[in-house]
Amino acid sequence: MQASARQGDITVGILALQGAFAEHQAMFQKLSMKRRLHIVQVRTPEDLKKCDALVIPGGESTTIALLARLAGLLQPLRDFVKSRPVWGTCAGAILLAQAVEGMKKGGQELLGGISVTIMRNGFGSQAESFEAPLDVQGLRDPDQPFHGVFIRAPVVLSLNPSSGDPPIEIVSRLPTSLLPYNHSLNALDEEDSDPRDPRTIVALRQGHHLLTTFHPELTKDDRFHEYFIRQCVLPSLSS
Numbered sequence: 001m002q003a004s005a006r007q008g009d010i011t012v013g014i015l016a017l018q019g020a021f022a023e024h025q026a027m028f029q030k031l032s033m034k035r036r037l038h039i040v041q042v043r044t045p046e047d048l049k050k051c052d053a054l055v056i057p058g059g060e061s062t063t064i065a066l067l068a069r070l071a072g073l074l075q076p077l078r079d080f081v082k083s084r085p086v087w088g089t090c091a092g093a094i095l096l097a098q099a100v101e102g103m104k105k106g107g108q109e110l111l112g113g114i115s116v117t118i119m120r121n122g123f124g125s126q127a128e129s130f131e132a133p134l135d136v137q138g139l140r141d142p143d144q145p146f147h148g149v150f151i152r153a154p155v156v157l158s159l160n161p162s163s164g165d166p167p168i169e170i171v172s173r174l175p176t177s178l179l180p181y182n183h184s185l186n187a188l189d190e191e192d193s194d195p196r197d198p199r200t201i202v203a204l205r206q207g208h209h210l211l212t213t214f215h216p217e218l219t220k221d222d223r224f225h226e227y228f229i230r231q232c233v234l235p236s237l238s239s
């Protein structure tokens, strides 16, 4: 299923129901690439059909899921995730998770696609939003830290890949000193803090899917957008 307008072009959709979709669009439009990149805002199943890949922005995951249902997009999105690359940032990361904790009563609809359990607002409330320099595997100019903007960000609680799933590659972690020492997460004892604790993971890739719990689109740094195209989208077009 290659839906691009012209042979060799790439069409990336941004789910544009709520949240920071315009910022993602602006970032992709700045990328200089050998192949032609078309960016489309996705609000309907017809829009989605045009896309080779999709970005689900940050915002409010419950609202995005509700609007997707109203737009008749939930099932098309679930089908899309099964076969095409998708990148979820923050609220988008929650929607791509296989399971979520910290739900309001009534639960939340997810798209699935990435074999993780995630906790909404795991770092606390808006007031506990923070920024941190991140070391990231595989970005252009790897010695330059990436400025991570965490806004009511989710926390990865566990990785649960099944035997047939693509392996999970950890792309970036926070130092344990920045983990939320709050009641909802069974605060770690500084002494037993383990740098491999899944809660330190803030970016990961599973096959053609990318998850970031922070907001690369709210920086001036296009390296994550370029990474998504290079590591997730281009390989999916040739496979």
Ligand SMILES: NC(=O)CC[C@H](N)C(=O)O
Binding pocket: 057, 058, 059, 060, 061, 062, 089, 090, 091, 092, 094, 120, 121, 151, 152, 153, 154
């Ligand atoms: N910045 C964000 O995307 C916040 C995500 C939000 N806390 C949610 O649960 O959907």
